[in-house]
Amino acid sequence: MNDPETTHLVEVQINGERYERAVQARELLVHFIRDTLALKGTHIGCDTGNCGACTVLVDGQPMKSCMMLAVQADGLSLETVESLSPAGEELSDLQKAFNDQHAVQCGWCTPGMLMQAKALLERDPDPDVETIRRTLKGNICRCTGYVNIVRAVQQAAGQDVSAGIQQEARA
Amino acid sequence: MLARPLKYARPASVAEATALLRSHPGARPLAGGQSIVNVLKLRAAEVDALIDISRLEELRTIAATPDGGLELGAGVRYVELASAPLVRERLPIVADVADGLVDVQVRNRGTLGGNICLNDPTSNFPPLLVALGATIRIAGAGAERRSVPAGDFFVGPYRCALEPGELVHSVVLAPLGGDEGVGYQTLQLARDSWALARAAVWLRRDGDAIADARVVLGCLGPRPARQGAIEAALLGGGGGEASVSAAVAAPLEGIDAVGDSHASPEYRVEMARVYAKRAIHQALAQTEAPA
Ligand SMILES: Cc1cc2nc3c(=O)[nH]c(=O)nc-3n(C[C@H](O)[C@H](O)[C@H](O)COP(=O)(O)OP(=O)(O)OC[C@H]3O[C@@H](n4cnc5c(N)ncnc54)[C@H](O)[C@@H]3O)c2cc1C
Ligand code: FES
Ligand code: FES
Numbered sequence: 001m002n003d004p005e006t007t008h009l010v011e012v013q014i015n016g017e018r019y020e021r022a023v024q025a026r027e028l029l030v031h032f033i034r035d036t037l038a039l040k041g042t043h044i045g046c047d048t049g050n051c052g053a054c055t056v057l058v059d060g061q062p063m064k065s066c067m068m069l070a071v072q073a074d075g076l077s078l079e080t081v082e083s084l085s086p087a088g089e090e091l092s093d094l095q096k097a098f099n100d101q102h103a104v105q106c107g108w109c110t111p112g113m114l115m116q117a118k119a120l121l122e123r124d125p126d127p128d129v130e131t132i133r134r135t136l137k138g139n140i141c142r143c144t145g146y147v148n149i150v151r152a153v154q155q156a157a158g159q160d161v162s163a164g165i166q167q168e169a170r171a
Numbered sequence: 172m173l174a175r176p177l178k179y180a181r182p183a184s185v186a187e188a189t190a191l192l193r194s195h196p197g198a199r200p201l202a203g204g205q206s207i208v209n210v211l212k213l214r215a216a217e218v219d220a221l222i223d224i225s226r227l228e229e230l231r232t233i234a235a236t237p238d239g240g241l242e243l244g245a246g247v248r249y250v251e252l253a254s255a256p257l258v259r260e261r262l263p264i265v266a267d268v269a270d271g272l273v274d275v276q277v278r279n280r281g282t283l284g285g286n287i288c289l290n291d292p293t294s295n296f297p298p299l300l301v302a303l304g305a306t307i308r309i310a311g312a313g314a315e316r317r318s319v320p321a322g323d324f325f326v327g328p329y330r331c332a333l334e335p336g337e338l339v340h341s342v343v344l345a346p347l348g349g350d351e352g353v354g355y356q357t358l359q360l361a362r363d364s365w366a367l368a369r370a371a372v373w374l375r376r377d378g379d380a381i382a383d384a385r386v387v388l389g390c391l392g393p394r395p396a397r398q399g400a401i402e403a404a405l406l407g408g409g410g411g412e413a414s415v416s417a418a419v420a421a422p423l424e425g426i427d428a429v430g431d432s433h434a435s436p437e438y439r440v441e442m443a444r445v446y447a448k449r450a451i452h453q454a455l456a457q458t459e460a461p462a
Contacts (some may be wrong), residue, residue, distance in 0.1 A: 002180050002181070003180060004198060005179065006178050006179075025176075025178055026173065026176060026211070028208075048209055048212070052274070055276055061279040062275050063276050063279050064276045066208075067208050067209070067277075067280070068204060068208070068280070069179070069201075069208065071223075072204065072225070074181075116276075134362065135275055137361075137362070138273065139274075
């Protein structure tokens with residue numbers, strides 16, 4: 001049996017690449033991603049598990065990387081926002097939809113929103129508005145008022161969003 | 172904020188985990204981490220080491236018990252409780268409560284065992300488990316197991332009836348008979364959100380009359396509070412609108428409500444009576460109609 005240790009060797013797969021690093025037990029996953037691996041796409045908003053800006057996919061499931069220790073990701077497979085469109089390549093359809101629908105203002109919430117939306121569309125390729133809203137509950141946006149974000153997810157799902165915001169509000 | 176320097180171990184079995192907890196008095200179990208990671212950041216508790224139990228398969232099973240009930244492993248995550256067909260079929264209220272917890276990310280990591288061991292006054296599962304008359308199975312040294320009724324497990328805020336070196340192993344739930352019903356009603360800021368007042372109810376009807384009941388309030392005191400006077404007032408009654416209204420007006424027990432920016436203590440207590448009434452009607456609606 002292994003006694004508790006302060007330093008651990010972890011092996012993680014991030015965006016298809018394998019990383020092996022020594023981490024302190026107290027190190028948060030989000031700090032490991034941003035500071036150790038220099039993947040700065042993942043944001044830190046509240047650092048208390050409330051805002052969802054730090055959301056990444058762990059074995060395909062959205063989780064808050066400020067609420068996990070790096071050592072807990074050992075052996076797991078992660079996806080961060082950088083995976084959506086590798087550097088130098090075109091934006092993914094989901095990112096284009098955020099752009100088209102003006103779903104980004106300051107952009108702080110965006111990496112988490114995108115990863116949450118990606119996981120949703122993989123689970124449910126044609127979600128209704130209620131499902132989209134409820135799924136985004138763990139991702140706070142202090143700029144957009146959410147309407148454009150919901151419409152961006154709808155566009156990415158191939159739904160017709162040409163009817164406009166007013167119509168949606170009346171529905 | 173960064174946590175204090177910390178040690179971590181990921182034992183391979185429940186026996187190893189309890190051995191490590193016994194030999195390291197400053198160690199605490201780490202399950203989903205959706206509460207304890209914040210505790211570490213705030214440096215709100217002296218934790219020297221975390222014993223990661225989140226991958227222990229022994230704690231991650233959802234099993235049918237021979238009597239028609241369920242045994243739910245402490246390490247089962249909310250998302251798994253919410254989607255397991257066996258839970259849906261036998262005790263849908265457990266799946267519903269898991270599905271209404273916080274948000275997608277917390278549901279993907281948070282565990283039943285972590286929820287009940289934290290025992291925050293606003294925690295979703297403690298009042299439900301007391302109302303359902305659940306049994307908490309606890310793992311001690313080696314293969315040792317003991318059981319505690321949920322009504323005795325929740326000792327105070329952030330305290331439960333675990334001895335040092337023990338782990339919650341599983342939660343055992345009896346089946347619901349056709350003459351039994353469960354209600355769970357919460358006043359909350361928004362869907363899946365923070366609770367201000369909560370009522371959980373289990374009852375059994377015998378013909379026209381309510382024969383047995385457990386009425387439990389959450390969010391209003393140090394632990395889920397059984398309401399003996401409300402229960403007594405319900406017994407023998409037919410569960411009609413007037414009799415239920417009269418019952419929930421009975422003196423409350425175990426209440427020490429605090430106010431905050433969302434609601435005063437008086438408002439919470441008043442609303443608890445309203446939500447208790449709704450939970451009682453919800454439970455009654457599931458019982459077989461009297462012959
Ligand atoms: C933004 C946010 C909002 C939240 N809102 C709510 C809410 O409204 N309602 C609610 O119920 N919860 C809420 N939570 C808490 C969440 O449900 C946690 O998941 C839960 O409280 C703890 O479960 P966990 O598995 O994450 O446990 P952890 O955080 O890993 O552990 C919690 C405590 O339990 C101990 N522990 C865990 N498992 C065991 C075990 N098997 N045996 C012995 N001890 C154990 C740990 O040592 C620790 O002290 C919220 C969390 C966040 C981040
Ligand atoms: S930074 Fe992780 S939830 Fe806000
Ligand atoms: S765009 Fe600024 S927080 Fe969402």
